[in-house]
Amino acid sequence: xxxxxxxxxxxxxxxxxxxxxxxxxxxxxxxxxxxxxxxxxxxxxxxxxxxxxxxxxxxxxxxxxxxxxxxxxxxxxxxxxxxxxxxxxxxxxxxxxxxxxxxxxxxxxxxxxxxxxxxxxxxxxxxxxxxxxxxxxxxxxxxxxxxxxxxxxxxxxxxxxxxxxxxxxxxxxxxxxxxxxxxxxxxxxxxxxxxxxxxxxxxxxxxxxxxxxxxxxxxxxxxxxxxxxxxxxxxxxxxxxxxxxxxxxxxxxxxxxxxxxxxxxxxxxxxxxxxx
Amino acid sequence: xxxxxxxxxxxxxxxxxxxxxxxxxxxxxxxxxxxxxxxxxxxxxxxxxxxxxxxxxxxxxxxxxxxxxxxxxxxxxxxxxxxxxxxxxxxxxxxxxxxxxxxxxxxxxxxxxxxxxxxxxxxxxxxxxxxxxxxxxxxxxxxxxxxxxxxxxxxxxxxxxxxxxxxxxxxxxxxxxxxxxxxxxxxxxxxxxxxxxxxxxxxxxxxxxxxxxxxxxxxxxxxxxxxxxxxxxxxxxxxxxxxxxxxxxxxxxxxxxxxxxxxxxxxxxxxxxxxx
Numbered sequence: 001x002x003x004x005x006x007x008x009x010x011x012x013x014x015x016x017x018x019x020x021x022x023x024x025x026x027x028x029x030x031x032x033x034x035x036x037x038x039x040x041x042x043x044x045x046x047x048x049x050x051x052x053x054x055x056x057x058x059x060x061x062x063x064x065x066x067x068x069x070x071x072x073x074x075x076x077x078x079x080x081x082x083x084x085x086x087x088x089x090x091x092x093x094x095x096x097x098x099x100x101x102x103x104x105x106x107x108x109x110x111x112x113x114x115x116x117x118x119x120x121x122x123x124x125x126x127x128x129x130x131x132x133x134x135x136x137x138x139x140x141x142x143x144x145x146x147x148x149x150x151x152x153x154x155x156x157x158x159x160x161x162x163x164x165x166x167x168x169x170x171x172x173x174x175x176x177x178x179x180x181x182x183x184x185x186x187x188x189x190x191x192x193x194x195x196x197x198x199x200x201x202x203x204x205x206x207x208x209x210x211x212x213x214x215x216x217x218x219x220x221x222x223x224x225x226x227x228x229x230x231x232x233x234x235x236x237x238x239x240x241x242x243x244x245x246x247x248x249x250x251x252x253x254x255x256x257x258x259x260x261x262x263x264x265x266x267x268x269x270x271x272x273x274x275x276x
Numbered sequence: 277x278x279x280x281x282x283x284x285x286x287x288x289x290x291x292x293x294x295x296x297x298x299x300x301x302x303x304x305x306x307x308x309x310x311x312x313x314x315x316x317x318x319x320x321x322x323x324x325x326x327x328x329x330x331x332x333x334x335x336x337x338x339x340x341x342x343x344x345x346x347x348x349x350x351x352x353x354x355x356x357x358x359x360x361x362x363x364x365x366x367x368x369x370x371x372x373x374x375x376x377x378x379x380x381x382x383x384x385x386x387x388x389x390x391x392x393x394x395x396x397x398x399x400x401x402x403x404x405x406x407x408x409x410x411x412x413x414x415x416x417x418x419x420x421x422x423x424x425x426x427x428x429x430x431x432x433x434x435x436x437x438x439x440x441x442x443x444x445x446x447x448x449x450x451x452x453x454x455x456x457x458x459x460x461x462x463x464x465x466x467x468x469x470x471x472x473x474x475x476x477x478x479x480x481x482x483x484x485x486x487x488x489x490x491x492x493x494x495x496x497x498x499x500x501x502x503x504x505x506x507x508x509x510x511x512x513x514x515x516x517x518x519x520x521x522x523x524x525x526x527x528x529x530x531x532x533x534x535x536x537x538x539x540x541x542x543x544x545x546x547x548x549x550x551x552x
Contacts, residue, residue: 011286011327018291020390051287099447107446107471111410111434113427114296134387140435143419151389158387159416170383171375195383 004034009044010051017048017072018058022128022154026069045070056080074152075125076118084118085252085269092236092253095263102260104267106236110141110207119252120148122273123205123233126250127153130230132203134158134196136222138189138214142206145235149205160191160218174224181211181245189217191225198226209237209251212244219246236267280310285320286327293324293348294334298404298430302345321346332356350428351401352394360394361528361545368512368529371539378536380543382512386417386483395528396424398549399481399509402526403429406506408479410434410472412498414465414490418482421511425481436467436494450500457487457521465493467501474502485513485527488520495522512543 013030027038027045034041049060056077062070076084088109097105109115123145132153137146138160150157161173170192177188196202204218215232222229237244237251252273256266289306303314303321310317325336332353338346352360364385373381385391399421408429413422414436426433437449446468453464472478480494491508498505513520513527528549532542 007283007286007323008327008330010283011290011324012331012333014287014290015294015327015331015333018294019393047283048287051284051291054284055288055291057288057291105447105470107468108432111432111471113423113430113433116423117295117427140415140419140437143416144423144433147389147392147420147423151393154389156384156387157389157420161416171381192383194381195387 021152024069092267127231133200146205178217181213212246216245300345368543403507409476422481454493457489488522492521
């Protein structure tokens with residue numbers, strides 16, 4: 001076999017590891033791929049680890065045991081995460097984003113894959129240690145960020161459907177009723193039975209939380225499946241009401257105030273981000 | 277400034293380039309980041325190019341002119357794209373996927389970020405040269421693959437909502453009626469006005485096409501915005517009806533046959549993939 005240079009191995013290693021976050025690769029796998037000794041690959045991995053550290057590009061984790069190896073976690077550097085969230089907050093504070101009824105226009109931010117990817121990475125980093133088996137969201141605007149979260153956690157992303165009967169191409173579903181905390185209206189949510197197994201662990205991700213009704217609906221849905229909810233994360237939560245239907249959740253951004261009459265909107269990064 | 281080793285530069289370059297596909301980076305940008313001469317960075321880029329080529333990890337493209345530089349395109353190697361699509365087709369051919377009414381259960385495949393990412397990359401690679409300004413999809417199951425497509429094209433991903441009035445947090449919308457070609461039912465589709473600018477170029481991406489009604493609806497919607505549609509791509513299209521409401525589209529997979537009574541389902545990779 002042709003000898004592969006270190007430069008080349010480092011480059012290929014970084015591409016392969018970073019495009020499959022949170023997936024364990026054995027040293028043997030790379031050893032075979034590059035025709036190099038495991039000790040050489042181990043040195044390569046150390047170099048890769050240093051590069052990630054130096055440029056704040058994420059972390060390498062070593063997993064010991066029979067199924068051991070190395071994996072890549074795209075944990076954003078603290079300063080980068082905060083700078084990004086600050087930038088998003090600033091952008092969302094524009095008065096022309098105030099919509100009739102005191103809603104905030106976020107469509108452009110939630111349409112940009114680069115932003116969504118950063119949001120997904122920061123949220124996922126809070127829940128790695130909780131080992132979710134899948135990410136659950138409720139259609140529609142939470143889907144992109146839930147997808148990016150699931151990508152870096154290396155787990156499936158499952159979508160609960162809103163206000164529908166059984167989805168035609170989904171087979172048997174479980175349907176629950178829930179109450180939107182802000183509008184007080186009764187809604188329904190459905191989830192295909194075969195997508196979720198009992199005893200699994202779910203991470204709930206959504207774009208926005210006001211009263212927490214939708215998140216609470218997803219938590220209730222998970223009870224029907226005998227699934228443990230290991231975390232709730234949202235892109236933005238309103239400061240008020242302070243008491244939401246869900247106790248523990250992480251939001252990236254807080255909508256402190258929105259006042260249509262005074263053309264005033266205030267968005268800030270969540271407090272926990274400063275201690276991230 | 278501390279001298280940065282080539283290993284390190286190659287590693288960081290690959291991480292930075294691959295996590296921002298289709299985005300132009302100038303040599304000066306890297307030259308400053310690493311404190312190295314542009315000629316050195318240029319040599320690094322050549323090494324990166326060779327690594328991508330050797331391991332089938334995508335392509336580097338040089339952009340000339342004042343705004344010139346290099347960019348990364350995650351164009352999947354032909355054999356990898358075909359192997360992946362074949363694997364998906366095989367997986368989808370299981371008789372226990374047949375749902376009442378002759379629908380095919382694809383929920384698990386469309387929930388897996390790794391699969392969605394590959395699908396998005398293969399579809400995007402067909403439309404790079406068409407320079408779309410955004411990717412358009414219609415909720416819900418097309419959102420993940422449209423998102424991944426938009427990510428590698430480095431453009432926004434915009435979601436048309438189905439059967440709704442004005443979305444509360446979206447401001448003014450345009451609503452059109454369209455007819456589902458398979459069910460012959462009248463449906464409505466809405467899109468926020470401020471998300472799309474007239475004169476832009478749209479790539480339409482969806483999960484499934486039978487009669488082509490939804491895709492046709494999106495094309496009609498784009499006419500309302502004076503937007504040019506530069507392509508239509510779907511994960512799966514049915515073989516029948518052969519004549520769909522949309523003429524030119526690319527599908528990754530073809531649903532050749534599905535027969536509930538005989539427990540028969542046949543899915544194959546689209547013919548164009550073999551000449552990819």
